[in-house]
Amino acid sequence: MKKFWILLVFVSILFSCSDNGISNKNPNIPSYAVNLSIDMNLPSYSNLKFVSNGVIVPNYGAKGIIIFNTGSGYNAFDAACPNQPITACTAMTINGINAVCSCDKSEYSLFTGLGGKEYPLKQYRVEVSGTVIHVYN
Template sequence: MKKIWFFIALTAVLFSCSDNNRSNNNPYIPNYSVNAYLDMNLPSYNNLRYVSNPVYVANYGAKGIIVMNTGPNTYTAFDAACPNQELTSCTAMTIDGIYAVCSCDKAQYNLFTGLGGKEYPMKQYRVEVSGSVVHVYN
């Protein structure tokens, strides 16, 4: 019985140390509500059917969102705002292959991880897939 409690406690500690909280407490990007449904049957989102083909979606989050298929039924979604710049100083990040590039400092962020070697990673959103619909939310 002690082993089970130890395992539960260890699991709770490991999951509470996630860096996801750091990316979502970015002082430069406000916490806008995001609730997007992207139907991959539509031409605008058809590239999400294929691995490593990111798609920019305007009108969500601070500067839009970037969604990418990272593997079988696995997706990432990040805010397109530059995570290490004032919100008003830069336009939305652009997509360059599997990277998002900030218009202000030209920093590149990996769309698999959201990391870019700067203080703050990209602001991440949750993703669920049901059939051909990708749901991005927070």
């Protein structure tokens, strides 16, 4: 009986662990390896030092990577429209605190990645060291 309880506790712990809540199960956006580092001291990325600013870094992920300063950290999302086939749209654009899909003009929050449609924005992991932002999956 004691072995049963130990096994039960172990299985419970195993299933309660998470990788930080990022879920990228989206059939519209392929999984590409992303390993990107940018320095906010460079003029192209200096706006990221300020809250509610974002930039799009092309040529990474499916359609580029959107990096956004939330004020309590940084978010990174793929610039591909999450609810459209990958070949149907150009990269999303930034409109204030939202990303806008070029096909259907749907807007997605850069704070949460949510947009009121079936799939949210595809999110990547972010680490910050000084002025360098590292985006990866």
